[in-house]
Amino acid sequence: MTSQNLDQFLESNISDLKEKGLYNEIDTLEGANGPEIIIEGKKLLNLSSNNYLGLATHQDLKDVAKQAIDSYGVGAGAVRTINGTLDLHIELEKKIAAFKGTEAAIAYQSGFNCNMAAISAVMDKNDAILSDALNHASIIDGCRLSKAKIIRYEHSDMADLRAKVEEATGSGAYNKVMVITDGVFSMDGDIAKLPEIVDIAEEFDLITYVDDAHGSGVTGDGAGTVKHFGLQKKVDFQMGTLSKAIGVIGGYVAGKQSLIDWLKVRSRPFLFSTAVSPADAAASTKAIDMLMKSTELNKKLWENGDYLKKGLKALGFAIGNSETPITPCIIGDEKQAQTFSKRLREEGVYAKAIVFPTVPQGTGRVRNMPTAAHTKEMLDRAIRIYEKIGKEMKLI
Template structure:
């Protein structure tokens, strides 16, 4: 018989979430996650996918995945350190290292895994981590797992970072100190001040760590935020995902050969997770080749982002500090954010509400993600829906 304590807790907590507009209904797609999606027999302009370059539905990736699956099977069969490392995994890591401009790279089953793995493998009790207050949840959890002392600094506030780095170094308490930041912040679309962070790191002997999940494939000619600023030789750990611009699934850590060897020997997600399936690895290899060799994909992404952002601003929406294709329409109130999302849905636009705990309370927004796959006609439909919904709800004039 189920625990009455658990049942009571779950019913009470779920009711509270629904009453406060914080419960997110999970929708199921009836086809591929492209610029237009199908659900419940209807089609929607899709503005909620991280499929920046449209590669998740690219036939070339599908062909590579099918060929590898037929040759190697649907799964890799073991963890990497036993006999779950296929020739494909080694090829992927070589391609990733070349893509990021580093000596080596290590692939993981997910980007979330990367932050759980790398932070806790390098940092431990007796160390300190200087972490931007808006870093991704996976960074926060990785920091907790490391048992290091976590010192949060104000978002992109370099004076605060410098002061806390000085205090941590001069205290003499810590064997190692790491500065860790997202490259592109996923909820606002702003870019970390990496040149300043690199300067502060050199001044106070900090390990530098950049989670570039939303920068890889988007900035730096596709190579990411670190390449965007020309800092490849000054950042110790670059973390990336294979599930956003690359369009598949998985993640990776790029850095020195010694770092890769250490992570393969000591990072628990690498040691205890079955390795990426062959189809996903082969598709990722194909995608990296396309990202590196197809600047027109990035061009279409940025052109569409600028078009959508200009149109939303002209309608009267506040988009905040975004510097990237991430396009948040800031609403604030969670219930109103959900109402806007529901109204857009009724008008044929799928744009999900982002509310607490993904963002702070009172900071609800619709996060729009234009991609290289959208046409101007699709974006015009979305803008028309935003205009109608915003006026109906009193959010814009």
């Protein structure tokens, strides 16, 4: 007999989430995650994917992945420190380092794993971490795992950051102090104030850590937010994923050779989890190579992002202050955001509602992610549907 306490806990809490409009229904795609998708037999215009450059379905990546499977099999077979390190992994890490302008890089199984691994490998209970208030959940969890003192500063508020840095460093209570921020904030699309953050870090000898999951492939002509500001030599940790603009799966940290050497002997997900598959490593390397050789896809992404923003803003939707192709349509009330998303889907646009705890309560939204694979006709169709539903719900 299963636990009655567990059953009561699950039933009451799931019911509560549904009542508040906070329960997330998971949809199943019947095919590839491209600019258009099929769910329950219906074709939908897809504005919810992180596949920014359309590389997840790119033929060149599929070809190298198939070749890797034929040569190496479907799995690495072991953790990296035993005999799971393939020459494909070494090639990938060299390519990432060249892409990010650093001495070296280390590849992980996911971006979430990176933050769990890297932060706790360097920071401990005798240290402090200054973390932006809107940092990703994986950063928050990585900071907690390290047992360091977590000091939250107001989102992109440099005066608040400076004040808290002065307090932390002036107390003499901590051996090391780190400042950590997303490069691009995924819910609002704004970019971290990295030049100001680096200036403060240099003044107080802080360790700098930038999570560029939504910046790699997007900002800096594709090379990321650190490159966007020309700060490759001044940021200690450049972290990113291989699963968004890169189009595959996995994550990485790029930095000095000594840092990467340390992470390879002290970061637990690297030590105790099987390496990414040969196909994933080969496809990721190919994607990065493409981005280093051409900015065509990057330019198309920005063009489409600007086009969608202009269209939605002209209709009167609140789209926030995004500085990237990420285009939030802020509704406010969580239930209304869920209803808006549902109506969009009924009319042929798949744009998921984002509600608490992913965003603060009262800021429910539909987040649009235009990609390089969308055509102008697709975006025009989306704008027309937004207009129809917005007027129907009296949002515009």
